[in-house]
Amino acid sequence: MRYRRFGKTEMMLSVFSFGTMRYLQSEANAVATTFKAVELGINHIETAKGYGKSEQFIGAAFRAGLHKQRDRLYVTTKISPTQDADTMRQYIEQSLQKMNLDYIDNFDLHGINTWEHLEMVRQPNGCMKAVQEAVDAKIIRHVGCSTHAPLDVILATINTDLFESINLHYYYFNQRNQPVVQLAHEKDMG
Numbered sequence: 001m002r003y004r005r006f007g008k009t010e011m012m013l014s015v016f017s018f019g020t021m022r023y024l025q026s027e028a029n030a031v032a033t034t035f036k037a038v039e040l041g042i043n044h045i046e047t048a049k050g051y052g053k054s055e056q057f058i059g060a061a062f063r064a065g066l067h068k069q070r071d072r073l074y075v076t077t078k079i080s081p082t083q084d085a086d087t088m089r090q091y092i093e094q095s096l097q098k099m100n101l102d103y104i105d106n107f108d109l110h111g112i113n114t115w116e117h118l119e120m121v122r123q124p125n126g127c128m129k130a131v132q133e134a135v136d137a138k139i140i141r142h143v144g145c146s147t148h149a150p151l152d153v154i155l156a157t158i159n160t161d162l163f164e165s166i167n168l169h170y171y172y173f174n175q176r177n178q179p180v181v182q183l184a185h186e187k188d189m190g
Contacts, residue, residue, distance in 0.1 A: 001041025007190030009142040009164050011074050011105065017044040020054040030057035031064050038069060048078035048110050049095055059100035067100070075101060078110030078146055078167075081120040081127050088130035096139065106190075107131065107140040108167055112157050113149045121145075121162065128162060144190065154180045158187065165190035 003012045018037040023030050034045065034057075047054040055077060062070070077095050082088045096104065109127070112118055120126050134140040144165030147154050158166065158180065166184050170177045 001043075003043070005190075006106075007165055007184075008188040009106065009190050011142070011190070013044040013074055013190075014042045016042050017046050017076075018042045020045065020047045020058060021051045023057070024052045024054060027053075027057050027060050030054075031061045034058065034061040034066065035064075038066065038073065043072055044074045044076065046076045046078075047099075048108075049091060050078075050080065050110065055095055055098035059098050062100040070101075074105040075099065076106040076108060076144075076167075077104055078108040080110045081112060081117050083120060083123075083126065085125055085127060085130040085133075088127040089133070092130065092134050092139070103139045103141060104134075106142045106144055106165060107134070108144045108146045108165070109163075110146050112145050112147045113153070115153060115156075117149075118153060118157055118160075121157075122160065142190075151176060151179065155183060158183050158189070161187070163189065 002015045004015055006013045023033050045058060047058055049055065079091045079095065109121060112121060121128055131140060131143055135143060142164045144167060145157060145163045146167035147157060166189055168177055168180060170181055
């Protein structure tokens, strides 16, 4: 397996991530698949609050013995922006409990897709207040975002300088986000 530096986070992530949005057939299948991914050298597990039982199944894998390898694994979970800090605090705690983790390596605000979402992030007493408190308490180590937004919203999101990484679609047949990739590179984002 090859590993790459994930921007300013300094995490060395496998070039293949283990995305868990669609591995929801059963808990037993999810646990076995997670262990196989780690056995193959994948060290980045990616999930989200909105992925059904995904966080719960990751927690089952950690309870089944994956916790022994925690120091070499990186977990990303994503939670959508909320109007207030209290709701975000509650969601972060729920995700930690479901995944059976003491901390989240990389936390993404999930789906900053509109100007309204970005405004929720910018609010002084909004969701970022709870995220920053979690960073200060060392239960979140790094903060990023995910997006399917129009280009101008994504560029404005990056220019807030609130995020260390960005998760977006960019591939051979979809290069509309090339300016985002360039700006993220200039800012040393993962």
